[in-house]
Amino acid sequence: MVVSSIFEVLALPVRQAIVERLREGPRTVGELAEGLGLSQPLASKHLRVLRDSGFVSVRAEAQRRWYELRPEPLREVDRWLEPYRWMWESRLDRLGDRLDAMAAEEDAAAAPATETATDEEKDR
Amino acid sequence: MVVSSIFEVLALPVRQAIVERLREGPRTVGELAEGLGLSQPLASKHLRVLRDSGFVSVRAEAQRRWYELRPEPLREVDRWLEPYRWMWESRLDRLGDRLDAMAAEEDAAAAPATETATDEEKDR
């Protein structure tokens, strides 16, 4: 798998689950497969993707492979999120960012009612 | 597309690009397609996914459709990230979380050298 976006890796619930499990500490392939109800090859495959994208590191101990979570990619998600935070954080110290955003908004038009998947509108 | 994870939506660079573009304010389908070099149907399609997953809302103005970014899903990403923040933030007020995590870690084993995609090891 050629990872062109960090989110691609987290897109699959099963890979998300592996990451979440690894929050508790390093785990072997067998433990992860067992714990998440995956076949061993499947676990290995997903761990391969996680490894190639930097989400995990591996240590060999005898025939065991200990997989451990690495901060970098997650931190990258955090950084990606940064320019959006003002949207739900109304803290004063974010006001500067907000003003920058508004300047860029100037050219956009205005309008009435809003339509979203979260309300009833979805299936008209 | 049946969205089973918020990350699935952001997985595609083209959808990421749309979201980023919408940071500057509401845009019509045509503006987005034009600005990102997409065919109109393709833009519509991706906007459909973004809409169904709550990333954007739509307002109709004549034949125009103004798409606007919504905070909720992004906020959800932020919340998902929360339990991982201690990994790169060593602030004291995160120590509590860290201790919780360590308690859960107790059962995991330890080991030597580390192997990651970000270093030379990748292609042995």
Add this chain to the structure above:
DNA sequence: CCATTGCATACTCCTTCGGTTATATAACGC
């Protein structure tokens, strides 16, 4: 009215990728 504009949707093609099964490899304990 009618041509045009702006957008959504249906349909098709084709690649990608997740999952299974089978096999290779390597280190272990006896």
Add this chain to the structure above:
DNA sequence: GCGTTATATAACCGAAGGAGTATGCAATGG
């Protein structure tokens, strides 16, 4: 050495979904 354990990888399959093309449809403005 040998069976066993732990993992990786290859081969295969099927479904999903992204992109393109064509079309439908509504509102517009002359």
